[in-house]
Amino acid sequence: MSQDELTTDxxxxxxWFNGQLSxxxxxxxxxxxxxAVPSVAALIEACGGSTxxxxxxxxxxSTKGSLTIWGWxxxxxxxxxxxxxxxxxxxxxxxTYVPRPPADTYRNLELAITAGSGGxxxxxxxxxxxxxxxxxxxxxxxxxxxxxxxxxxxxYKWDWTKKGSRYFAMPWDPGPVAVFYRRDVxxxxxxxxxxxxxxxxxxxxxxxxxxxxxxxxxxQSKARNDGRLFETLLWQQxxxxxxxxxxxxxxxxxxxxxxxxxxxxxxxxxxxxxxEAWTNPWYKAQTDGTTATVxxxxxxxxxxxxWIAPKANGKWGVFPLPAWKRGGxxxxxxGGSALAIFDSSQQKEAAWAYVQFHLGRxxxxxxxxxxxxxFPSLKATYKDPFFQEPDPYFGDETVRNTFAHIAELxxxxxxxxxxxxxxxxxxxxxxxxxxxxxxxxxxxxxxxxGLIRDKTHRA
Numbered sequence: 428m429s430q431d432e433l434t435t436d437x438x439x440x441x442x443w444f445n446g447q448l449s450x451x452x453x454x455x456x457x458x459x460x461x462x463a464v465p466s467v468a469a470l471i472e473a474c475g476g477s478t479x480x481x482x483x484x485x486x487x488x489s490t491k492g493s494l495t496i497w498g499w500x501x502x503x504x505x506x507x508x509x510x511x512x513x514x515x516x517x518x519x520x521x522x523t524y525v526p527r528p529p530a531d532t533y534r535n536l537e538l539a540i541t542a543g544s545g546g547x548x549x550x551x552x553x554x555x556x557x558x559x560x561x562x563x564x565x566x567x568x569x570x571x572x573x574x575x576x577x578x579x580x581x582x583y584k585w586d587w588t589k590k591g592s593r594y595f596a597m598p599w600d601p602g603p604v605a606v607f608y609r610r611d612v613x614x615x616x617x618x619x620x621x622x623x624x625x626x627x628x629x630x631x632x633x634x635x636x637x638x639x640x641x642x643x644x645x646x647q648s649k650a651r652n653d654g655r656l657f658e659t660l661l662w663q664q665x666x667x668x669x670x671x672x673x674x675x676x677x678x679x680x681x682x683x684x685x686x687x688x689x690x691x692x693x694x695x696x697x698x699x700x701x702x703e704a705w706t707n708p709w710y711k712a713q714t715d716g717t718t719a720t721v722x723x724x725x726x727x728x729x730x731x732x733x734w735i736a737p738k739a740n741g742k743w744g745v746f747p748l749p750a751w752k753r754g755g756x757x758x759x760x761x762g763g764s765a766l767a768i769f770d771s772s773q774q775k776e777a778a779w780a781y782v783q784f785h786l787g788r789x790x791x792x793x794x795x796x797x798x799x800x801x802f803p804s805l806k807a808t809y810k811d812p813f814f815q816e817p818d819p820y821f822g823d824e825t826v827r828n829t830f831a832h833i834a835e836l837x838x839x840x841x842x843x844x845x846x847x848x849x850x851x852x853x854x855x856x857x858x859x860x861x862x863x864x865x866x867x868x869x870x871x872x873x874x875x876x877g878l879i880r881d882k883t884h885r886a
Contacts, residue, residue: 483575485783491519492777497536498551500526502764505799506551509791513784520777529553539771540565548772549781554763557587557596559845566595567768572779573597576787581804583837588765595767597782601804602724602762603833604659605745607731610822612719613744616640626689626749633698636719643700644719646712647693649862651703654855655761656722658842660686663748663759667841668850668879674886676841677854678869678876682751687861687868694862710735716742724761725830729800732820740819745826747833758836763804802830809835846883853878 496503503524514520525547527535533556539546540563552560560566570593577585577594584598606629608620616639618632633644647656661667664682669675677683693699700718702709712718714736721727731743747757766786768778785791792803793811808814809831817823844850857871866874879885 481571481575483783483787484572484779486517486776486780488516489519490517490777490780492521492548492774492780494520494522494548494774494777494781495525496522496549496551496781497525497527497532497547499529499532501799502551502801505795505801506785508795508798509785512791513781516784517777517780520780522781536560536565539769544771546769546771548769548774548778550767550769551599552596552765552767554584554587554765555843555847557765557767558843558847560767561588561590561595562845565770567770567772567775567778568593568595569597569768569779570594572783576805579806581806581834581837583760583839584763584765584804586839587843596765597767597786598763598765598804599786600763600801601834601837602726602760603802603830603837604663604722604724604759604761605747605829605833606749607721607723607727608744608746609716609719610742610744611716612636612640612642616719620744620746623746623749625753626751629749630689630692630698633693633719634696637698640719642717642719644693644698645700645722646702646704646709646718647690647699647862648703649694649701650859652855652858652862653704654851654858655704657687657690657854657858658851659722659759659761660690662761662838662840662842663756664751665756665838665840668847668854669841669844669885671841672886673844675876675879675883677879678872684868684872685751687858687872691861691868714739722748725802726762726800728821728826741822743820744822745824745829747829756836756838758833758838760837760840802834804834806835846879846885849882850879853882 496506498506503526507524510522532550536546536550540560546565573588573594576597580598581601584601585594588594588596588598606620606623613620613636616632616636618635623629623632629644636642636644645656658667661683664686666676666680666682668677670680700712702712713721713731716739728745731737731739736743748759750757766782768775768782772778785795786805789803789805789807789811792805792808793813795801796803796808797813809828814827814831815825816827818826854875857866857875860866861868861871
C-alpha cells in the first residue's frame with residue numbers, strides 16, 4: 428500500500444498549478460538522428476529477455492494505430508530521436524506530438540480527465556505529479572507489461588507508478604544529485620573536495636572558502652527560496668514531508684529539523700549567496716565562478732555546458748553528496764519523469780509499442796542520453812563504455828559513472844506524493860520567513876506541518 432492510499436479526502440490534484448518553474452523548460456536539446464532498426468529478436472534481447480517477472484512483451488511489427496502523445500517540447504524532442512527507427516519497426520503506427528509547457532500539459536490532462544474524453548494515448552509526466560494521476564485511476568494498468576522491467580530499472584523510480592501492487596507507468600529519467608564545484612575556487616582556498624566525507628566537513632570547507640576567497644559556498648535565496656535543496660537533503664536521509672503511512676512528519680522527524688538547522692546556519696553565517704534560482708544573478712555567479720558549489724541533479728551539467736558556462740571547460744568538478752553520518756547515504760534525487768498510457772486510450776497495444784521501444788531498450792536510452800543528456804534509469808545502460816569515458820568539461824572525470832552509481836543507491840523518501848505541489852507551496856513561505864529571521868526552525872516546521880495537515884487532511 429502506498430503512502431497516499433490511506434488518505435482520500437480533499438482534492439488530489441489541488442496545488443498543481445501554482446507557477447512552480449519546471450527545470451525541463453530550460454533544457455536546450457540537440458538535433459535528431461537515427462540508427463538502423465534491430466530485429467524483433469534483437470529487441471527482446473536488448474530488453475534483457477526474460478526475468479523472474481516474465482518475458483518482455485514486444486508488440487508485433489504489424490500493430491496498427493494512430494497515437495497522440497502529450498508532453499513538453501524538450502523531452503518530446505529527445506523522444507523523437509528514436510522515431511525513424513520506431514517508424515521502420517512499426518510502419519502501421521502513426522503518432523502526433525502535442526508539445527506544451529508542463530503546467531499547460533497538466534492543466535489539459537486535468538480537463539480531459541474531468542470530461543472523460545479528449546486525453547492523449549501517451550503522456551509524459553514528471554515524477555512529482557505522477558502519483559496524483561495514478562491515484563485518480565486515470566492511467567492504464569501496465570503491470571503485466573512493465574513487470575519484466577521492475578528489477579532492470581532504478582528501484583526507487585517505481586514508487587510513484589504504483590497503486591497497491593499494480594503498476595501504471597513506465598519510468599524514464601531519474602535525477603541523481605551530486606555536488607558540482609569550482610575547481611579554481613577550491614584550489615584558491617586550499618580545500619580538497621576529497622576531504623568532504625560529511626556535511627560537517629562541507630560546512631567547515633564553506634567557512635574556509637569564505638575566509639580565503641570571500642565567496643559563498645552555495646546560492647540560496649532568502650525571500651525567494653523554493654525549498655528544493657531542503658527536499659534534496661531530506662531525500663538523502665530517506666525522509667520528507669510524510670512517512671510510509673502518509674502521515675505528516677515535518678514537525679516529528681528529528682532529521683527534518685536538523686536539516687533545516689543546517690541550511691539556516693549558512694544564512695546566519697553569511698556562507699550562502701542570496702540569489703534566486705534560475706535568475707540572471709544566479710546564472711552569472713556560476714558563469715563567473717563566484718559561487719563555490721551547486722548542489723543539484725545530473726541535468727545541471729547540461730546547463731553548464733550548453734548555456735550557463737559553456738567556456739568553463741575544466742573549471743567544474745563533481746563529487747557525491749557528503750553523508751550526514753560518516754559512511755551513510757550519499758545519494759539523493761531531484762526531478763525525473765515517466766511515460767504513462769491513459770486508460771481512455773483505445774489503442775493500448777500501439778501505445779505500449781511506443782513506450783517499450785523508446786524507454787525499454789538500452790539502445791534507445793543510450794542514444795537519447797548521448798544526444799540530450801537525459802539520464803536513463805534502465806540499469807543495463809550503465810554498463811556501456813560511454814559511462815566510463817572521461818568528460819573534458821569536468822576535468823576528464825568519469826562523471827557519468829559517478830551519477831550512475833548514485834542513481835542505483837537513491838533511497839525511498841516521502842517527498843513526492845499526490846499532494847507534493849501543494850505541500851511544497853505551503854512549506855516554502857515558512858522557510859522564507861526562517862531565512863529572513865522572522866521565525867525559528869521549530870516554528871517554520873510546526874507551521875508548515877499544521878497547514879499541510881489542514882489542507883490535505885493527512886494525519
